[in-house]
Amino acid sequence: MQLRWAHGPQVYVPAATYSTIAPACFTIDIMSRMPFITFEGSEGCGKSTQVKRLAACLERVGIPFLVTREPGGTPVGESIRELLQFAPHNAGMTSETELLLFEASRSQLVREMIKPALERGVCVIADRFFDSTTVYQGAARRLDREIVERLNAFAVGDCVPDITFVLDVDAETARSRMQQPRRADRMEQQPSEFYEQVREAYRDLVRHEPDRITLIDGSREADEIENDIWKTLCSRFPNLTTDD
Ligand SMILES: Nc1ncnc2c1ncn2[C@@H]1O[C@H](COP(=O)(O)OP(=O)(O)OP(=O)(O)O)[C@@H](O)[C@H]1O
Ligand SMILES: [Mg+2]
Numbered sequence: 489m490q491l492r493w494a495h496g497p498q499v500y501v502p503a504a505t506y507s508t509i510a511p512a513c514f515t516i517d518i519m520s521r522m523p524f525i526t527f528e529g530s531e532g533c534g535k536s537t538q539v540k541r542l543a544a545c546l547e548r549v550g551i552p553f554l555v556t557r558e559p560g561g562t563p564v565g566e567s568i569r570e571l572l573q574f575a576p577h578n579a580g581m582t583s584e585t586e587l588l589l590f591e592a593s594r595s596q597l598v599r600e601m602i603k604p605a606l607e608r609g610v611c612v613i614a615d616r617f618f619d620s621t622t623v624y625q626g627a628a629r630r631l632d633r634e635i636v637e638r639l640n641a642f643a644v645g646d647c648v649p650d651i652t653f654v655l656d657v658d659a660e661t662a663r664s665r666m667q668q669p670r671r672a673d674r675m676e677q678q679p680s681e682f683y684e685q686v687r688e689a690y691r692d693l694v695r696h697e698p699d700r701i702t703l704i705d706g707s708r709e710a711d712e713i714e715n716d717i718w719k720t721l722c723s724r725f726p727n728l729t730t731d732d
Contacts, residue, residue: 522551522611523725524602524647528619529655530686532662533706534713538655539615541714542721546611551728554605557615559593562600568593583629587639590621595643603647611728618644619652619693619701627689628682648700651724653717654690655706659683 527535560569626636
């Protein structure tokens with residue numbers, strides 16, 4: 489797959505993105521624009537794996553796409569990501585500060601990357617988006633739910649995902665997948681009850697928004713999960729497989 493780097497290590501813009509796509513308005517009907525797809529779930533559940541696989545599927549069928557991630561995805565967002573996840577002085581960061589930094593990264597990403605891409609007729613795939621904040625800062629860190637929702641809404645405006653896949657795996661599976669050498673971030677250093685709270689909060693979100701959010705059994709083989717996701721997308725968004 490031919491991918492061009494833009495703003496950080498996981499933002500890929502295929503060459504086709506800048507071809508002959510006519511400008512379109514974000515508010516046009518979802519049937520006539522490409523979908524905004526997000527992947528959610530606990531650490532190590534397989535989000536980035538499935539994001540890459542979906543990108544490969546889109547590449548195969550010739551659909552222009554943008555892959556991005558949160559926090560990050562823009563120069564401003566990538567600096568915020570480093571501060572949130574790895575900065576040596578972040579140990580004393582309050583939950584409120586953490587919430588505002590996530591929202592700052594998100595509002596930049598929406599305006600600088602996601603909306604312009606959707607308006608150009610590009611399909612957008614995001615590795616985490618605002619559901620992560622609802623779950624981590626709202627449910628797990630127990631910040632005021634209403635404030636979290638209002639800040640999410642302020643950050644994204646009308647840029648709400650068309651479909652969200654929550655990859656669900658138990659703590660043991662996630663832990664075993666995280667054995668490979670990796671740069672453990674602050675969330676991964678939380679106790680196991682935190683993992684369970686996050687998992688349950690995601691399952692709760694699926695129950696509350698079944699039209700947008702699809703729960704995926706992430707414990708299966710990666711190929712099986714990929715097929716499941718692709719089938720769901722093709723039935724929900726026929727323009728992914730037709731030429732119009
Ligand atoms: N379905 C699967 N079966 C077995 N292993 C998998 C599967 N999906 C992903 N993995 C492996 O598990 C590890 C974590 O996967 P991945 O990085 O995709 O998770 P993630 O949800 O993006 O994690 P993080 O939240 O930390 O970014 C990787 O080594 C990946 O190869
Ligand atoms: Mg990942």
